[in-house]
Amino acid sequence: MNYRKPCLIIDIDDTLYVHKSPLMEYHKIRPDYQLKHQLQRISYPKFILTNAMYEHANIIVNKMGVEDEFKKIYARDNMPIMKPSMDCYQNVKNDIFKELGNTVSGYVFFDDLLDNLKGASQLGWRTIWISPKYKEAHNYTFVIAAFPTLKDALNSIQF
Numbered sequence: 001m002n003y004r005k006p007c008l009i010i011d012i013d014d015t016l017y018v019h020k021s022p023l024m025e026y027h028k029i030r031p032d033y034q035l036k037h038q039l040q041r042i043s044y045p046k047f048i049l050t051n052a053m054y055e056h057a058n059i060i061v062n063k064m065g066v067e068d069e070f071k072k073i074y075a076r077d078n079m080p081i082m083k084p085s086m087d088c089y090q091n092v093k094n095d096i097f098k099e100l101g102n103t104v105s106g107y108v109f110f111d112d113l114l115d116n117l118k119g120a121s122q123l124g125w126r127t128i129w130i131s132p133k134y135k136e137a138h139n140y141t142f143v144i145a146a147f148p149t150l151k152d153a154l155n156s157i158q159f
Contacts, residue, residue, distance in 0.1 A: 003103070004102070004103055004104065004105035005043070005103065005105055006044055006104070006105050006106045006107060006108050006126075007045045007046070007047060007096055007100070007107050007108070008042065008045070008046045008047070008108050009046075009047045009092065009107055009110070009125075010046065010047070010048055010049070010110045010150065011049060011050055011110060011111040011112060011116065011130075012048055012050040012052055012056070012061075013052060013112075014130070015111055015112045015150055016035075016048070016064075016066075016110075017060045017064065018149070026059055026063065029063035030063070031063070031064060031065035032065065032066065033065070034151065035066060035150070036064075036065055038151060038155065039066055040069065041159075042154070042159045043159075045096075045104075046069055046071065047070060047071055047072050047073075047096065048061065048072070048073040048075075049074045049109070050073070050074070050075050050076075051075075051076055051082045052075060052076060053076055053077050054073055054075035054076075054077050056075075057073045057075050058073060071099070072099075079091060079092075083111075083115075083116040084113075084116045084118065084119035085119065086119055086122060088119070089119060089120050089125065090123065093107065093123065106124070106126060107124075107125040107126065108125070108126045108128065108157075109125045109126065109127050109128065110130055110153060111127070111129070111130065112130050112131050114129065114140060117129055117140075117142060118140075118142045121142035126144050127142055127143055127144055128145045128146065128147065128153055128157075129143045129145070129147075130146075130147055130148075130149060130150050130153060131148070132148055134147050145157065
């Protein structure tokens with residue numbers, strides 16, 4: 001029997017990987033074994049959705065050692081339109097449906113930018129805000145949960 005389950009869709013910059021300087025210093029990115037373990041324990045399909053280039057996202061997930069936890073990277077150079085456009089979320093949804101069929105019960109979207117979360121929520125996605133300002137989430141009706149880091153979110157949410 002094929003059970004329906006949600007998909008996790010995770011932004012790269014300042015969500016999966018938090019930049020410590022305004023410059024992108026790829027040589028400073030290290031494997032993150034804790035994050036890998038957290039992602040492995042979640043049996044749902046996982047995807048990356050970023051407004052960055054594919055190569056940027058691919059380098060980060062590879063250097064962090066989590067590349068095999070994601071089915072696909074949606075990026076500015078392989079998507080016709082970017083976040084926060086509703087068309088972006090619809091295109092991702094359509095593509096995931098092509099790959100997984102009707103086994104998907106919903107979408108859980110992790111992002112650091114409120115505009116991106118707002119657009120996704122309008123399509124029915126469950127939105128999780130990753131931000132140092134997470135305690136302000138009650139001001140935004142489209143945010144279902146908020147955490148200071150992705151690791152905190154993955155530890156707290158029951159999957």
